[in-house]
Amino acid sequence: MHPLPLGPLPLHLRIAEADAVAIGTVEAIADGRIRVRDATALRGEPGESFEVKRAPSKPPPLAVGVQAVFLLRGARPPYVLVGEPKELVVLRDAASARVWRDALAQLLAASNDPEKLLALYVTWLDGSDEKLRASAAAALVDARSKLPGLAEDAAVERARVALDGARPIEVRRVSAHLAATQLAGASALLRGLPGVSPDPQIVEVALLGGSLVHSPELPAALDRAFAHDDVEIRRRALRLAEVEWTDPIPAKVRAIAEHDADAGLRSEASQVMAGHASAKP
16 A cells, blocks of 8 residues: 555654653743643643743744643653644643543553554544544554554444545545455445545555455456546556556556546556556566
8 A cells, every 4th residue: 555654653652752741721931931730640740830841943833821732751840842842732622621631541541552552543533523533543544553453343344434425534544544454344445436425545545455455346346446437536546557457457448548538547547558568578
């Protein structure tokens, strides 16, 4: 599968680097310091109020009065933030702070159990808090997380979510990546392609995942993708054809090169054919 670009370390790994974890409210911001009040400690003993060092060249996205999750390094104040300042989780209101307080307590409890971490992140992915969903999505597709693979029934459920047009698109895309790691999940995903509200990224993940796990559903799904009205979906099918160059795919690519309604895709298909022709001994 195309590797996803690496972003910040997954949340549980950033927390592992922290000496203290707290949720608090920004009381004041000065040139070199941020003062936090009304803090609730989840790890360590930072106290109800503490200071964090602030580099003027890399200010965190904070304002007086906002609540945030503080991952802190150091034996005593002033602490240093773990990670880049822009990675700080800023909370929208008191209700969000309560949700994150409970979620982080669960994450800390699961930190040494990869199976529990996986289950917790999947729960967050399906939840309503946008920031928790984003944290879960990043962790679930990042190899640095070292999470175990999904069970077969869980992979099939991820396929169902990926094909659900009512779900947030990022949840669907991450679910497609998870489903495609297992034969049962990849096959369920392929059977539903292109599906309601088809997304080219999901189509590409499904086709390539189906190829990697040798799903018997791949040929029919590829046919449907090549015949789809959306040129981007046909383009994703063409990308799979580049690596799955077995009968009857060359004939399908030739048909795209000669008859597709999109001139750009006709040109790309011609280039694919030329590339395979030149690669022959």
